[in-house]
Structures are given as structure tokens and as C-alpha cells.
Amino acid sequence: MKEIATALVSGLLFGAGLLLSGMADPAKVLNFLDIAGTWDPSLAFVMGGAVLTTAIGYRFALRPPRPLLADRFDLPRTTGIDGRLIGGAALFGVGWGLVGYCPGPAFVGLGLGSASAAIFVLALLAGLGLGRVLSAGNALGPEAAVPQDG
């Protein structure tokens, strides 16, 4: 029960952050990516605030031997840069650049009642499922099918 409450509060905070930062608007995201056109550098400030806060917070959060409500820290174990990481990130970037939605803002858009966000989220879920099937069939095993870094 505590686990569900924590995740819900975390999701609410995350959603509030996306809304306040303006990142729930795909137009703002696409303008960040359009350096040669109507450039809006706001996204860099979102990432700056988020990475700074997380980097400082993680120093304290990861200090105890285990999290307050769980048995262990579930951190990515994969190291090294491979074709799968780069290829996957490249595909993600193309999809992100086409629409302006990455997964977080798409779910926020769902809550705003956007039909576009609903279509995108359905396709996103199909893509996630397809990616997991591809990974599992790639002799990498189900373990590798779980996005471990995020």
C-alpha cells in the first residue's frame, strides 16, 4: 500500500513538473529541437533543474544500505555502450522529433483529455510491447527486454 502511495505521489509530482515547465506542450518541445528555426531553449532549463535536483537528492537517497520502503535499490546493471543502446536511442529521437511527445508528456496529455495524446499513447504501448518481443527474440533473454536504465 505504501509502495502504491509513493508511486502515485511521485507520478503526481512528475506530472506537475511537466505541466509547470511547459513540457506538456509538444510545440514547446519541438521548438527546442528547432535550433535553425523558432528556437525555444526552455527544455534545457527543465533538464538543468531536474538533473541538478536529482544529482543532489540521489547523494542522500542512495546513502543508506537500502531504500526506506524496499529491500534493495533497483539500479541499472548494464555498463558499456553498444549498438542496441545507440540504435534504440536514435529511433526514439526520430519518433520524438516527429511528434514532440516523449512518454511522460504523452501520459500528461492523456490527463488533459487530448485525443492526439491518446492515439500516441496507444501506439507507444504497442511499440513498447514490440520492443520487448524483439529483445526477447534476440537471444538476449527476458532480462534484457526490461529497460534497465529508465
Add this chain to the structure above:
Amino acid sequence: MPTDFTPIASFAGGVLIGLSAVLLMALQGRIAGVSGIAAGLLPPWSGPASWRIAFLAGLVGAAAVAGWVLRIEITQTVTTDGSTLVFGGLLVGVGTVLGSGCTSGHGVCGLARFSVRSLAAVATFMATAGLTVFAVRHLAG
């Protein structure tokens, strides 16, 4: 179409996103990566799904509360047609599974952990996203 540059609100929003990530790590020991959290709802399953649903419900709920309860006007402009939305969604889904994360998992949590993998992923998806926007807006247009 130009959008307003909002450094202060955007930085403050980023801080909230960071607090969310720290909360999830401190209490549950988990990375706040939206693509990973959503992907775990699909087969092959491992571990409980309830916290994943709760986190995503928080994302949806924050918007619903802001828009429909607090009556805050939230701008969202989507000019993409239906087939591009579907194609883009599929690419984002497949790409984030193969690439092990998205803007939140790699871009926020990974960079905050000084992960070299995440830095490589962020540099890659920023580059292909920028090139895609350039192609759509300046070459094809």
C-alpha cells in the same frame, strides 16, 4: 509557430521532476523512467505492476487536476496528423525499449548518476530528434 521562452517556470518544473525522481529512489529504490515504468506493464512480466500503474495514474491525474479541478489553462499544440502520431508513438516505444530509456530515465536519472551510457543515449536521441525536426520543418516544408 514560436513559443515563449520560460526559463524560470521551466527550471522550477524541472526541480519538481527531480524531487519526484529522488522520492521514488529514496523510498522504493527505483529509477523514475517513464518508458521503463510503462514497458513493465507489458509481457514478459516480472514483479508487481501496481506501483507502475500508480505512477502513471499520477502523471495522468496531475494533468486532470490542473485542468479540470484547478481550471488552469494549459497550452498544448499538436499539429501532427494521425498516421504520424501512430508512427511516432511506435518509434518511441520500440526505441526506448531497445535503448533502455527515454528523456526521464536517461535524460534526468541517468545523467544525475553520471552514467556514461545515459550520456551517450541522450546525445544520440537529441541529435536524431533535432535532425528529424530540421528535415520536417526546413527540408520537406
